[in-house]
Amino acid sequence: MFADTGTSAWLWPALVGGGLAALALLALVLLTPVYKHILCAKYLFGGWKAVVPMVSCLPAALGVFLLILVFAIMDGFAEETRKMTRGTLSDIIVDAHMEGLPYYDELCRRVEAIEGVEAATPIIETYAVARIKPRFGFVKPLVRPCRIIGIRPAEKVRMGRFREYLKRQRPEAYPSADLLRVPERISEASGEPPRPGGIPGIGLIGAPMAAAEPETVEAGVGRRVAAAAGAVVMLIVTLFVWRAARRRPGHVGWIVGAVACGAACLALAATAVLTPVHETEVERDQVIDVPLLGYGDTLVVSTIPIRASGAIATEPGGLPKVQSRALAVVDYFKSGFWEADSSNVYVDFDVAQQMAGMTGGEGEEGAELARTNQVHVRITDPARGKDLCQAVEKVWFDLVREKGLATAPRLTVSTWEEHQHMILSVVDMQRNIVALMLSAMFLGFGVLIALISYVMAYIKSRDVGILKALGARDAGVGSLFLGYGFIIGLIGVALGMTGSLLMLHYLDAIEIWVNETLDVDVFPRTMYYFDNIPRNISPAWCVAVGLAVLALSTLASAVGGLLAALKQPVEALRYE
Amino acid sequence: MTEPILEGRSLVKDYHMGAARLRVLHGVDLAVGRGEFLCVLGPSGSGKSTLLHLLGLLDKPTAGRVRFEGTDAFGQPKRWRDRMRNQAIGFVFQFYHLMPDLSVLGNTLLPAMIQAPAVLWPMRRAGERKRAMEVLERLGLSDRVDHLPRELSGGERQRAALARALVHRPRVLFADEPTGNLDSATGAEIMRVIEDLNRRDGLTVVMVTHDQRVADRADRVVRLRDGRLLHTS
Numbered sequence: 001m002f003a004d005t006g007t008s009a010w011l012w013p014a015l016v017g018g019g020l021a022a023l024a025l026l027a028l029v030l031l032t033p034v035y036k037h038i039l040c041a042k043y044l045f046g047g048w049k050a051v052v053p054m055v056s057c058l059p060a061a062l063g064v065f066l067l068i069l070v071f072a073i074m075d076g077f078a079e080e081t082r083k084m085t086r087g088t089l090s091d092i093i094v095d096a097h098m099e100g101l102p103y104y105d106e107l108c109r110r111v112e113a114i115e116g117v118e119a120a121t122p123i124i125e126t127y128a129v130a131r132i133k134p135r136f137g138f139v140k141p142l143v144r145p146c147r148i149i150g151i152r153p154a155e156k157v158r159m160g161r162f163r164e165y166l167k168r169q170r171p172e173a174y175p176s177a178d179l180l181r182v183p184e185r186i187s188e189a190s191g192e193p194p195r196p197g198g199i200p201g202i203g204l205i206g207a208p209m210a211a212a213e214p215e216t217v218e219a220g221v222g223r224r225v226a227a228a229a230g231a232v233v234m235l236i237v238t239l240f241v242w243r244a245a246r247r248r249p250g251h252v253g254w255i256v257g258a259v260a261c262g263a264a265c266l267a268l269a270a271t272a273v274l275t276p277v278h279e280t281e282v283e284r285d286q287v288i289d290v291p292l293l294g295y296g297d298t299l300v301v302s303t304i305p306i307r308a309s310g311a312i313a314t315e316p317g318g319l320p321k322v323q324s325r326a327l328a329v330v331d332y333f334k335s336g337f338w339e340a341d342s343s344n345v346y347v348d349f350d351v352a353q354q355m356a357g358m359t360g361g362e363g364e365e366g367a368e369l370a371r372t373n374q375v376h377v378r379i380t381d382p383a384r385g386k387d388l389c390q391a392v393e394k395v396w397f398d399l400v401r402e403k404g405l406a407t408a409p410r411l412t413v414s415t416w417e418e419h420q421h422m423i424l425s426v427v428d429m430q431r432n433i434v435a436l437m438l439s440a441m442f443l444g445f446g447v448l449i450a451l452i453s454y455v456m457a458y459i460k461s462r463d464v465g466i467l468k469a470l471g472a473r474d475a476g477v478g479s480l481f482l483g484y485g486f487i488i489g490l491i492g493v494a495l496g497m498t499g500s501l502l503m504l505h506y507l508d509a510i511e512i513w514v515n516e517t518l519d520v521d522v523f524p525r526t527m528y529y530f531d532n533i534p535r536n537i538s539p540a541w542c543v544a545v546g547l548a549v550l551a552l553s554t555l556a557s558a559v560g561g562l563l564a565a566l567k568q569p570v571e572a573l574r575y576e
Numbered sequence: 577m578t579e580p581i582l583e584g585r586s587l588v589k590d591y592h593m594g595a596a597r598l599r600v601l602h603g604v605d606l607a608v609g610r611g612e613f614l615c616v617l618g619p620s621g622s623g624k625s626t627l628l629h630l631l632g633l634l635d636k637p638t639a640g641r642v643r644f645e646g647t648d649a650f651g652q653p654k655r656w657r658d659r660m661r662n663q664a665i666g667f668v669f670q671f672y673h674l675m676p677d678l679s680v681l682g683n684t685l686l687p688a689m690i691q692a693p694a695v696l697w698p699m700r701r702a703g704e705r706k707r708a709m710e711v712l713e714r715l716g717l718s719d720r721v722d723h724l725p726r727e728l729s730g731g732e733r734q735r736a737a738l739a740r741a742l743v744h745r746p747r748v749l750f751a752d753e754p755t756g757n758l759d760s761a762t763g764a765e766i767m768r769v770i771e772d773l774n775r776r777d778g779l780t781v782v783m784v785t786h787d788q789r790v791a792d793r794a795d796r797v798v799r800l801r802d803g804r805l806l807h808t809s
Contacts, residue, residue, distance in 0.1 A: 031695060033694070034697040038678075039675070463677075467686075470687050470740075471687065472658070472662075473658050474654075568635070574625075
């Protein structure tokens with residue numbers, strides 16, 4: 001559930017800084033005169049007046065709760081998107097675009113010789129049109145745009161999580177090199193000429209259908225959490241009422257009220273503890289991609305080859321030369337990354353190269369070299385991605401020089417994150433905008449604390465005068481109100497953080513409980529491409545939010561602190 | 577008069593109300609001997625509370641000097657005056673000025689709590705509590721220690737305020753109309769306590785009042801009118 005520490009490089013400095021700040025604060029608290037702590041506690045928790053600070057800490061709690069919860073979920077979305085996007089690619093992508101690059105095998109060998117590079121493989125990527133004739137007679141044939149991805153399967157599986165996404169679940173021992181091989185029985189059974197194998201994405205050959213899928217969940221957790229929250233609230237109410245009852249001996253109503261509140265608190269606590277949590281199966285609406293093509297069915301893909309010069313290959317009459325191939329579906333894949341799942345068709349490298357017109361030989365402009373669009377590179381340490389991009393680029397320039405290529409194709413060497421930055425940056429931007437908007441809530445909280453501390457210092461101006469008359473220092477009396485704001489912030493942070501972390505921990509169970517109780521669908525699977533609500537808690541973010549709220553509440557309460565510090569004791573004590 | 581513990585020389589105090597200046601004290605000279613019971617008598621608005629605040633180091637004079645035990649109080653840093661108010665001076669006010677959130681015992685412990693860092697308080701608390709209980713017992717409040725000020729009568733409140741003023745064994749007690757808000761019987765009781773402290777313990781007392789009967793119990797009475805000292809009796 002917690003974020004990979006790699007995503008929060010400043011976590012340890014933040015924790016160490018936070019720890020040192022906490023120690024400094026503790027030292028300050030211990031060395032400061034004791035009257036401040038006692039009076040601060042009295043102002044905060046003494047009788048009904050305590051309702052004011054308790055209420056004022058709620059905006060902070062709500063802000064912290066929302067900021068951590070929403071950020072964790074949006075970060076979860078970003079992280080899942082990142083994983084899915086990463087899964088179909090490799091660490092470094094050498095992109096020669098549609099023109100392609102020659103000497104790719106030699107380039108791969110030289111790149112593999114770079115320290116820190118694990119493997120490299122050429123990839124063909126070209127645009128095509130897929131014609132799908134569903135095996136169900138009642139569904140009309142479909143024509144969809146697609147991308148032909150030519151791979152060497154044994155090398156491709158080393159690049160990322162490609163094999164994990166294949167849905168036919170071939171045994172572990174199944175040789176990677178044969179992932180695209182068409183079994184003989186399939187070829188024979190179809191009675192068609194031999195067809196190369198193809199692995200289309202489920203989004204391309206499937207029809208999304210809503211279906212109720214059974215899912216095992218923990219039942220009772222939502223009720224437990226709600227009862228525990230209620231018990232905490234009732235405990236606070238009970239303490240207030242009990243205190244009031246003690247101050248009003250003989251008032252039976254208060255005693256009855258305190259006992260009733262205590263009983264309610266106990267009942268809720270008992271519910272929280274005793275509600276059984278057990279695994280149960282619920283039906284949940286999911287999106288099921290029903291494949292319209294089965295194992296061995298034919299998928300026809302058509303593309304127009306592009307020459308090394310960038311010109312479209314044409315027939316003798318000048319019309320574009322369309323290359324069509326019938327592929328036998330040997331598997332399908334689902335990475336969770338919609339762009340890949342809805343358009344990619346994986347075929348053997350040689351087949352794709354032929355379809356894209358990159359096999360070399362005699363072209364319109366003389367002899368052409370065999371080409372590929374991309375080279376994918378797997379590296380041992382993803383943190384070195386940028387450095388290795390430069391090393392790969394240098395290898396390419398050296399190769400171009402050695403081979404004496406007059407016009408070297410324009411290459412883009414990038415890490416997978418740079419390659420997919422449009423998608424990733426949109427998700428990150430959405431997360432950051434939401435975080436920024438939620439942070440604006442804290443401005444309201446800051447103003448509230450400033451007003452409360454001002455009013456508090458105004459109301460308590462006689463106390464301020466008394467304290468100064470008894471020898472308390474101006475700064476000391478002022479800091480009493482700073483401590484007041486700090487503790488309000490601390491309570492808010494503690495409440496908000498506990499609530500958000502609990503909520504995130506039990507998010508699935510709470511979601512089901514809310515769905516069942518209110519008859520709603522909080523996170524419809526028919527809309528999103530995830531099995532569960534994603535979440536990714538960043539400890540660094542939690543620490544940053546907590547410290548920011550504490551700093552804000554303390555600074556905001558400086559308004560009251562300043563008023564108290566500047567108050568002349570004789571002014572405060574002059575009149576009753 | 578014995579050696580002065582407190583001296584005010586040419587004390588002037590102005591208050592500013594917008595552009596207007598209001599002079600409340602016009603060059604007052606006053607010395608208080610150690611162990612003396614001095615009463616400042618005057619009508620409302622004569623400047624007697626202002627004089628008390630200046631002598632008690634609560635407020636700064638516009639001009640003039642205050643010497644406390646021979647030291648020029650306003651020539652010292654503010655921290656010094658704060659320490660004097662905490663350790664050497666006790667105040668009793670007409671309106672008691674007890675902390676409403678603290679019990680009688682809490683109010684009595686307040687000077688000690690202002691002095692003690694939190695880290696040392698657990699070690700000092702028992703000793704301070706013992707001393708506070710002795711003072712409260714002497715003032716007849718031992719059965720009211722856990723009560724809040726609002727649960728006390730006027731006389732009890734003033735005795736609690738007196739306990740707070742005496743707990744740190746001050747060298748001077750400043751009392752600003754201590755009986756002004758009490759009925760005559762309770763006022764007389766408070767005066768008996770103050771007199772007793774002066775006579776038995778040798779506590780220096782500076783009291784301001786507009787009540788001649790109260791003033792009659794002092795060793796010396798100075799009269800103040802329109803911010804000027806009239807005469808001493």
